[in-house]
Amino acid sequence: MRATNLYAPTLREVPAEAEIESHKLMLRAGMIRKVASGMYTYLPMSWRTMRKIMNIIREEMDAAGGQELLMPIVQPAEWWQASGRWDVYGAELWRVKDRHDRDFCLGPTHEEAITMTFKQDVRSYKQLPLSLYQIQTKFRDERRPRFGLMRGREFMMKDMYSFDRDEAGLDKTYQRMHEAYTNVFKRCGLKFRPVEADSGAIGGSGSHEFMAIADTGESAIVYCDTCDYAASVEIASVPAGACEKEAFGETQKVATPNCASVEDVANFLGLPTSTVVKTMYYQADDKTVLVLLRGDRHVSEVKLQNLLGCLELSMASDETVEKFGGKAGYLGPVGIKGIEIIADCEVPLMYNYVTGANEEGYHLLNVNYQRGDFVIDKVADIREVTAGEKCPHCGGVLQGARGIEIGQIFKLHDKYSRLLEANYTDEEGVERPAVMGCYGIGVGRTMAAVIEQSNDEYGIIWPMAVAPYQVVVIPVNDKDEALTAAAKKIYDELLRAKVEVVIDDRKERPGVKFNDADLIGYPLRIVVGSKSLAKGVVEVKIRATGETMEIPVEEITEWTKKRIGEELTK
RNA sequence: CGGGACGUAGCGCAGCUUGGUAGCGCACUUGAUUUGGGAUCAAGGGGUCGCAGGUUCGAAUCCUGUCGUCCCGACCA
Numbered sequence: 184m185r186a187t188n189l190y191a192p193t194l195r196e197v198p199a200e201a202e203i204e205s206h207k208l209m210l211r212a213g214m215i216r217k218v219a220s221g222m223y224t225y226l227p228m229s230w231r232t233m234r235k236i237m238n239i240i241r242e243e244m245d246a247a248g249g250q251e252l253l254m255p256i257v258q259p260a261e262w263w264q265a266s267g268r269w270d271v272y273g274a275e276l277w278r279v280k281d282r283h284d285r286d287f288c289l290g291p292t293h294e295e296a297i298t299m300t301f302k303q304d305v306r307s308y309k310q311l312p313l314s315l316y317q318i319q320t321k322f323r324d325e326r327r328p329r330f331g332l333m334r335g336r337e338f339m340m341k342d343m344y345s346f347d348r349d350e351a352g353l354d355k356t357y358q359r360m361h362e363a364y365t366n367v368f369k370r371c372g373l374k375f376r377p378v379e380a381d382s383g384a385i386g387g388s389g390s391h392e393f394m395a396i397a398d399t400g401e402s403a404i405v406y407c408d409t410c411d412y413a414a415s416v417e418i419a420s421v422p423a424g425a426c427e428k429e430a431f432g433e434t435q436k437v438a439t440p441n442c443a444s445v446e447d448v449a450n451f452l453g454l455p456t457s458t459v460v461k462t463m464y465y466q467a468d469d470k471t472v473l474v475l476l477r478g479d480r481h482v483s484e485v486k487l488q489n490l491l492g493c494l495e496l497s498m499a500s501d502e503t504v505e506k507f508g509g510k511a512g513y514l515g516p517v518g519i520k521g522i523e524i525i526a527d528c529e530v531p532l533m534y535n536y537v538t539g540a541n542e543e544g545y546h547l548l549n550v551n552y553q554r555g556d557f558v559i560d561k562v563a564d565i566r567e568v569t570a571g572e573k574c575p576h577c578g579g580v581l582q583g584a585r586g587i588e589i590g591q592i593f594k595l596h597d598k599y600s601r602l603l604e605a606n607y608t609d610e611e612g613v614e615r616p617a618v619m620g621c622y623g624i625g626v627g628r629t630m631a632a633v634i635e636q637s638n639d640e641y642g643i644i645w646p647m648a649v650a651p652y653q654v655v656v657i658p659v660n661d662k663d664e665a666l667t668a669a670a671k672k673i674y675d676e677l678l679r680a681k682v683e684v685v686i687d688d689r690k691e692r693p694g695v696k697f698n699d700a701d702l703i704g705y706p707l708r709i710v711v712g713s714k715s716l717a718k719g720v721v722e723v724k725i726r727a728t729g730e731t732m733e734i735p736v737e738e739i740t741e742w743t744k745k746r747i748g749e750e751l752t753k
Numbered sequence: 754c755g756g757g758a759c760g761u762a763g764c765g766c767a768g769c770u771u772g773g774u775a776g777c778g779c780a781c782u783u784g785a786u787u788u789g790g791g792a793u794c795a796a797g798g799g800g801u802c803g804c805a806g807g808u809u810c811g812a813a814u815c816c817u818g819u820c821g822u823c824c825c826g827a828c829c830a
Contacts, residue, residue: 195780220821275829325828327826401829588830591830657789661788692787693788713789722789
């Protein structure tokens, strides 16, 4: 490709809308342009990379027994009503009507669609197991699209669905997909970790998220430094440690003016926040519950929602709180009746702690559940784990990190096959629902994650396997005919050798070409200059390491092919 | 959905407080010189100031509404 024809409109200045490095670089390198919030046009450079990532995914999915198909983006409302998700999915489901006023949605995922496909044609255990996948545009009307391709409303996703006869079969398929995902992300050059995760609105249990490690990641994870345990903080579970036994102190009401937060109270009383028990009212669908937690802990709303089995969970309003006898900012469990009280596992083990007095400006000291100061209806693990705690598997120390969720695998079991009646007949002639799994990869997000992990002050540093082009050839002076002819010859030879190469034949000064080459991130740069040419060599620069070397002109094609081969098998 | 901010040329911004008919840098076009890390000079082109009302002799500027965009939070495969 000649740079004079290449549609890669680079920018010197960063558009004001971009916040994180991958978004800025994709805009600056002329890879994407925004159409509306959360919707982008993929210009040729990003689409080449997207296609490479999709092909890596295809190869690994096919190797793991998958077969590619393509379902419609638009799906009838009836399918979603049948699975119950027409109501459950909420405002994120992008609903549309046709001219007859019939309801449809733009597919955010395809469990219903694939299950309906399956049930049309699969009858017998002899047809199982079966794994089907597609790579397709998905729509989710996100509340807050952000960070460019990281969280779009329209995005590219690979989604695979597996059908097995039983749980044992699903376990095998799931494991195989776990390995396939590991291969995909390795080949993309990512630093990543599979973590135990919540299965969310999709339903089912048993799930791993594949997290690309990056400080700008939206998800917090913990991982063990001595074993392979890793989990999202929302779901990570560490057993509550017993507290040192203390004698019950006498409960006292103390004035704590203007101390409406745990931190204020602890500072005011000169105590650590871990000696406070905080009280929160949550609205779970139509029901209000009271939640108790050690003062320095955070509620995992995921765990709480799973415990309560509710669709919507949010903090209750001040009016609701007061209806139950609470006083916002000074909440406590003592004397509260008529509401379910849920305590995190740590709370019943604590002694002599501080709670609100349900009276503005007052707290209680030396409160003890074990003495019967208040009641608890349910004890459960409802808190987020923090870095520094003990690994639940091996006792090592948990480390904290942030990650970009680039893939997730779920065990769906028979949730959809039962609801949509996707059954097969076994050897005994008994009809059984197929046991399903689903496996997603965000293609654009994977591309963004690669950039997020691999860039410097000059631009993108593409791993060879996903670079839009592998090599750029830069003639350094467009007036020197011998030089441009030599560059053209090298370019033609590389093309013949099936190298993905761009020649920067623009009438620009060398500095402009070098800067664009760094910004776009070609893994290899071949510079043809008059001084080196006089010596019969060209200069090669490796983008990733910055190292430069001189290669004789007649060897450059072979050298380049060899180098690309090495990079691709690394 | 709650909180905050911003919409002026393709991009980055100034002008708005104190109303007088729009400006800077980059990019773009033409010519000349220049050619190993974002050149120089000269001459050009490009904007219903997001949109709609209102106030005023006069609105980018003041008022009201509306749409869009971004950030933080909540939420989310």
